[in-house]
Amino acid sequence: MQFKTRKLPKSKAAELVSYPVDTAEPYRPLPAPVYVLLSRNEKLVSVKGPFDFFTARDLERMKGAGTYFYGPILKRVEPFHLAAREVKTMIGWSQPTATRVLEAAPYEISDAILRKLATLWAPVASAAQPNETVIGVESYFAVAFANELCELIPGDRMEMARERDPDLYEIALLRSGVFVFLALHLGYMDVKVLSALRYRFFHELIQLTGLQTFVPISLELAELKRWTENLVHSPEVLMISSDQFQFSISRVTQKLKSRLLRVRKELADPETILAHTYDDGGLGNLRPDEEAKEVGDG
């Protein structure tokens, strides 16, 4: 994944969140690049890119070996992490309790989850539908949400995938993350099942062998998987918007269209500002129109 802010001045360290080496979880995809402070050079240099991970060995070496920081994009990712934790709590409401209290009904939980997910969508401009309210979310943040929600992919598989092809590893992570994010909108509320499907999706893309347990997938989730593969064709960040489902008549897109219609008409806050990966607060990349201008000028 492209990100331009590979080096930051030392003065930026005060604004950044430190990386908790002691309590960090190995093999969990990083929500932001991780920088190390080089005191001699007086610079912050990135040691890991977005969605990369530290192994257990890496974390051991890092202890006491320097000061590490998350990149500035973590501030934009944190609301998505918080939402993921809250959604996990909501999903836990359906578990049968030891007391005699009747647990929440699945439609109540689905409604609550959709209301929470609606806070992550923001109004975006659409050339195709200038008169309609279109909502969108960048794939980067959807994947960060899914990484926080789901269980970890086995570490050996992660290492194998990264060694085989780093770009394909990123694509697999992006596709499986977007898949989980959208599956939640369809009312799939079992974290274990979603984690298992995400792992199967990741596994198939990387073409790893040795997936021991068969994870059955419903037809509409298979359609969603194909749709995600068509949408995410590179490891670069892209926009997932509601108008992408407007004219397709497959079952999964009809269902997503219906749910996102409710999100944009009833639940989404029109004042929400879109979280993006551009500029210095993100990954330092240029916006697509700015990039096109640069290419044109070049």
Next chain:
Amino acid sequence: MGDSMRSLNSFGVAGLLGPDCEVFYTNELRARNVGRISDLVSAQIRDSNADELRIRALLVYGVFQTYAVRNSIAHHNEAVPAASVEIGIDPSYVAVAITFHWDGKASPKWKGMPERVDSGQGIDPFENILEWIHRHSTQLIVRYEEKERRIEVVALMNRSDSAMKDPTMVVQVNSATAPLLEVSNYHELGDLDYSKLLRNPTATAEDVKVKGDEPSDMSKSVFKADSPLDSEANELRGLVAEYEKVISGLKTTVNGLETRLEVEMNRASERHFKSDARVTDDSVITVPESKPEDSEKKEDDWGFHFMKKVWPFSKPEANPEKITSESVPLDSEASVSEVQTFKPDVTDDDEITVVEDVNEDPVIATEASIASTQALGEIAEIAKGPNSKKMETTLREIEKEVDEGKAKRWVDSLSSELLQEKAKLNELQKNLAKQIRQRELEFKTAERSLKQELKRKDEVLRGRESAIENKNEQIAQLNLAVERAGAATVDKEQGQIKMKLDRAQRMAQMKEEEAKSLVVKMRDLENRLIIAQAKAQKGTDLQLTSKVQTLEKKVDEYKRVNQRLMESLNQTKDKSSDKEMGDLRRKIEQLERQSTETKRSLDKSAFKLKELQDSERKLQTDLARAVEENRNLRKNQGRGSGESGGGQAAA
């Protein structure tokens, strides 16, 4: 088979219902929430007149199927994954589809399954449950896909004909070739207004419904009574309870007065026995001993102080008897005959006064007061009894006991007043009940009519809203299509395509012009060819041919002349002169020159012939090429007009 069935080779209810169907779905159907889900679904589709019992049963069967397909015991197990359910409604059918997966250990036996299910000969729990589903639905369709171990069990129910039956179908689906099917709308259950659908009605006085359509239907009224006697008894009990409350108050005051009276009487008797002071009246008065204050006495003593005040009569001194000191029993068991008569000391008009201050002179308990208290006590005891008959008997006894006349009149008046009041109360109650029922009926009918109107208006609104949404979507689609067609600068690919279209159009125009010019040339060449052919048939050049003929003739003549001359020369070699020889030679030379010139002209004409023939061939080839190019141009023009979508190229 459903009339609106569009495709069997697809999962979901969309293929089994019309394109105007609405689908409600959830992906979390489990044993512990099947009730909640069936409640909500039933509330949502209640207006569609779908059989609620069947739908609830089908959902429960679906949950059982998730266990049966795994050969698991039908006992709740959280490890069994949730099933997905879709419920679709169109004007003709309701479809309930439950989707789940089977384990890799054992798959259902698909071969012969429809026949076994229809004939009720299922071979495993999965098929046994399918038999039940088949019984409660118009048609059962089971679809499966081996690759992902998917099963979908769909129960179709005809909304108008519940007795209709179609044979069971088992279909293997190939999802790769499944068609895309559109429906009116997909609703996830969480998007429904479940709080409104499942709201508990609050019971208020207005909402209490009294059964009975006719106001005169007393058998179903709220105030139900098994018999008129019981109702009267209940009413009397109520009255008695009210009187008891009043009387209990009076009882306490009577107790107090009695105790005070006893004390004073005892003091008076002591003084009487101690001193020689004569008592003003000669009557021997004994004060009945006060009874020990026990709870029974307290319960039996009634506060009749107000009655004492108004007691209008006292017993006359018919038989003055000695008042014994024996206690006069006041309990209910005491018979009237045991009550002793007392010497009346006061007249009827005397009033019983209550001495409030104990230190004052003691009030003498007159016979009338004693008799009155005793009678009142008895009345109280009798009135407390459960039966009105006893009350009546005691009243009669009292009537007998006490003096006739005023007592009787008083009792009669009391009883008549009681009865009158009782009758009034009954009438009031009946009127009230009637009014209540009438009002309730009126409210009920008004409520029904309002609800029906609301329902109609809601339906109309929903229909209009859905129509508006559909039209908005169509408008959005049309706008998008128009924008795509009319946008010139947004999409680069569109611009390129347009450029290509313009170029193709220009090429087509150029080709048309070339074709026209070629056609003109072709016509000219054709004309020339015709002329040349005509000339070639007739002779390429008549003049030349005539010249050739004349020259040939001349050549022949000259040859003959030459031979004659040569013969004459040979014959007359001797005879000729040099001049004649020179003349002959000159003539021969002239003739030779003429012959060479004619030969040259012949050669030229032959060459011209060849040239004309060559030009004719060229014209023919050019003509063929022009025809081919014209054909190709016409073909290209036909393709170009089809691709560009306009008639400009053709024009």
